[in-house]
Amino acid sequence: MPSSDAPLLEVTDLATHYGPIQAIHSVSLEVHPGELVAIVGANGAGKTTLLRTLSGVQPASGGTIHFDGEEITRLPAHRIVARGICQVPEGRQVFAPLSVEDNLRLGGYSQRRDGDWVAQKIAEVYALFPILHEKRGQLAGNLSGGQQQMLAIGRALLGRPRLLLLDEPSMGLAPLLVEEIFRVVRELHEAGTTVLLVEQNANAALQIADRGYVLETGKVVTSAPAAALLEDETVRKAYLGH
Amino acid sequence: MLDQILQFLITGVTVGSTYALVGLGFAIIYNASGVVNFAQGEFVMIGAMSAVWLLAVGMPFPLALLGAVAITTCVGLALNKFAIEPARGATVITTIIITIGAAIFLRGAALLLWGKDIFALPHFSGEETLYFGSATLLPQNLWVMGVTAVLVIAVRWFFDRTLTGKAILACACNKDAARLMGINVGLMLLVSYGMSAFLGAVAGILVAPIAFTSYDAGIMLGLKGFSAAILGGMGSSMGAVAGGLLLGILESLGAGLISSGYKDAMAFTVVLLVLIMRPSGLFGRKAADRV
Ligand SMILES: Nc1ncnc2c1ncn2[C@@H]1O[C@H](COP(=O)(O)OP(=O)(O)O)[C@@H](O)[C@H]1O
Ligand SMILES: [Mg+2]
Numbered sequence: 001m002p003s004s005d006a007p008l009l010e011v012t013d014l015a016t017h018y019g020p021i022q023a024i025h026s027v028s029l030e031v032h033p034g035e036l037v038a039i040v041g042a043n044g045a046g047k048t049t050l051l052r053t054l055s056g057v058q059p060a061s062g063g064t065i066h067f068d069g070e071e072i073t074r075l076p077a078h079r080i081v082a083r084g085i086c087q088v089p090e091g092r093q094v095f096a097p098l099s100v101e102d103n104l105r106l107g108g109y110s111q112r113r114d115g116d117w118v119a120q121k122i123a124e125v126y127a128l129f130p131i132l133h134e135k136r137g138q139l140a141g142n143l144s145g146g147q148q149q150m151l152a153i154g155r156a157l158l159g160r161p162r163l164l165l166l167d168e169p170s171m172g173l174a175p176l177l178v179e180e181i182f183r184v185v186r187e188l189h190e191a192g193t194t195v196l197l198v199e200q201n202a203n204a205a206l207q208i209a210d211r212g213y214v215l216e217t218g219k220v221v222t223s224a225p226a227a228a229l230l231e232d233e234t235v236r237k238a239y240l241g242h
Numbered sequence: 243m244l245d246q247i248l249q250f251l252i253t254g255v256t257v258g259s260t261y262a263l264v265g266l267g268f269a270i271i272y273n274a275s276g277v278v279n280f281a282q283g284e285f286v287m288i289g290a291m292s293a294v295w296l297l298a299v300g301m302p303f304p305l306a307l308l309g310a311v312a313i314t315t316c317v318g319l320a321l322n323k324f325a326i327e328p329a330r331g332a333t334v335i336t337t338i339i340i341t342i343g344a345a346i347f348l349r350g351a352a353l354l355l356w357g358k359d360i361f362a363l364p365h366f367s368g369e370e371t372l373y374f375g376s377a378t379l380l381p382q383n384l385w386v387m388g389v390t391a392v393l394v395i396a397v398r399w400f401f402d403r404t405l406t407g408k409a410i411l412a413c414a415c416n417k418d419a420a421r422l423m424g425i426n427v428g429l430m431l432l433v434s435y436g437m438s439a440f441l442g443a444v445a446g447i448l449v450a451p452i453a454f455t456s457y458d459a460g461i462m463l464g465l466k467g468f469s470a471a472i473l474g475g476m477g478s479s480m481g482a483v484a485g486g487l488l489l490g491i492l493e494s495l496g497a498g499l500i501s502s503g504y505k506d507a508m509a510f511t512v513v514l515l516v517l518i519m520r521p522s523g524l525f526g527r528k529a530a531d532r533v
Contacts, residue, residue, distance in 0.1 A: 108423030
C-alpha cells in the first residue's frame with residue numbers, strides 16, 4: 001500500500017450545507033496515489049453529499065479540498081473533471097435518451113481534444129463490458145440496472161480519471177451483479193487507478209479496500225485500515241450486521 | 243379549386259417556415275433548460291428591424307443582413323449572460339417570467355430606437371412572379387423555404403452528429419450528470435440562447451420583405467412559434483418544425499377557404515384541440531418518458 005507518498009486527495013475540515021441544514025461537518029480525509037479507500041455509513045450519513053462536494057456539483061461551505069497539491073475547493077465542476085476527478089454518481093444517472101455509445105463519448109467530453117485516446121478507451125471499455133458493445137446503439141434508458149451501472153463506470157473511465165469516485169455502485173443490483181461490479185472495481189484498482197468508493201454495503205466495500213472511513217451524520221467517526229474495520233466490534237455491529 | 247389550394251399551400255408553407263424557425267428556437271432553449279423563452283419573438287423582430295436600420299444607414303444589402311443576424315445573436319447571448327445566468331438558482335417559472343420581462347424591455351428599446359413605423363426589407367432577388375402550375379409565387383417564397391430547409395438540416399446535424407450538440411442534450415437530460423462529465427452547463431446554455439436568437443433573426447429577415455415588420459411584430463410571431471413548438475411537442479425540435487409548417491398551412495387554408503379575419507383564431511383553435519386530445523403534442527413523448 002503506497003500511502004507514504006503525498007496524498008492525491010486531501011480534504012480538510014470540509015463542511016457542506018443544504019440551506020440552513022448542515023450535511024457535512026468538519027470532514028477530513030486523505031487518499032494516496034494507488035489506494036482504494038472506502039467510505040461506509042448508513043443511509044443519510046452524508047456520503048453522496050461528500051462526493052458531490054468533491055466533484056464541485058455541490059458547493060462547500062467551509063474547509064478545503066486539495067488535489068495533487070493544488071486547492072480545488074471553489075473550482076467549477078468541469079474544471080475539477082478536467083483535472084482528473086471523475087465520478088460514477090449514485091443511481092447511475094446515465095443519459096437515458098442517448099445511445100450507449102453517445103453516453104461513453106460524453107464521458108470523454110473532457111478529453112475531446114484527444115480523439116484517438118477516446119476511441120481507444122471506448123474500445124477498452126467495450127472489452128471490459130462486452131454487453132455494452134453488443135448494445136452500443138441502444139438507448140441507455142433501455143438497459144437493465146446492472147448494464148446501466150457498467151455504462152456509468154465506463155463513462156467515468158472515459159474522463160481519464162486520476163481519482164475515480166464511486167457512489168454506491170452496488171445499489172439495487174442482484175447479488176451476482178454486485179459481485180461482478182466489485183470485481184471490476186478491484187481490477188481497476190489493481191491496474192493502478194486510485195479509487196474512493198462509497199458504500200452502504202460496508203462488508204463488500206471493506207473486503208476490497210485498503211483503508212476505510214466510517215461516516216455518521218456528516219462526521220467521520222472512525223478511520224482505519226480496511227482489515228481492522230472489518231474486525232472492529234462497533235463497526236461490525238453497526239454496519240456489517242454481525 | 244385545386245389550383246387555389248395549391249396557392250394556399252405555397253403561402254402556408256412560406257409562413258409556416260418562419261413559424262418553424264421560431265418554434266425551433268423555442269425548442270432548443272426548452273430542451274437545454276426546461277425554460278420557455280418568451281423573448282423568442284423579439285429575436286425575430288430585432289433581426290428584421292436591425293436589418294432595415296443597417297440598410298437605412300447605408301450598409302450594402304448582404305452585409306446588412308449578416309450584421310442584423312450578428313446583432314440579434316449578440317442580443318441572445320446578452321440575454322443569457324445578464325438576465326438568465328445571474329438567476330441560475332431560480333425556478334423554471336421565475337426564469338420564464340424573467341424572459342417575459344426581457345421581451346417587454348427589448349420591445350421598448352426597439353420602440354425608442356426605431357419608432358412605431360412599419361418597415362419592409364427589399365426582396366432578396368426581385369419581385370418577378372414565378373409560375374408553378376397555375377399557382378404563382380415570388381422568389382422570396384423560395385428564399386424562405388430554401389433557407390429554412392438548410393437551417394433545419396443544420397440544426398438536426400448539430401444535435402445528431404456533434405459532441406457539443408450531444409452535450410446540450412445531456413444538460414437537458416440530467417444537469418448534474420452533465421457537469422460530472424466535465425460539461426460546462428452554463429456555456430451550453432449560452433450556446434443555446436445564441437442559436438435560438440440566430441434562428442429567430444434569420445426568420446425575421448426572411449419574412450420581412452413579404453410580411454413587413456415593426457417594433458411589436460415579435461409578439462404575434464413569438465406566439466405562433468410557441469404554438470408551433472407545443473403543437474409539435476415541446477422539446478422535440480423536429481416536432482416544432484412540423485408544427486410550424488402545419489400551423490402555417492392551416493392558417494392559409496383557413497384564411498383562403500373560410501375568412502381571413504379568423505385566420506389567427508382558427509390556427510389557435512386547432513392548437514387547442516390538438517392539445518386537448520394529445521397533451522404532449524403531435525410528436526412529443528409523454529412527460530414521464532422524458533425523465
Ligand atoms: N438536496 C437536498 N436538500 C436538502 N437536504 C438534503 C439534500 N440531499 C441530501 N440531503 C440531506 O443530507 C443528508 C445526507 O444525505 P446524503 O448525502 O444523500 O447521504 P447518503 O448518501 O449517505 O445516504 C441527509 O440528511 C439528507 O436528508
Ligand atoms: Mg447516497
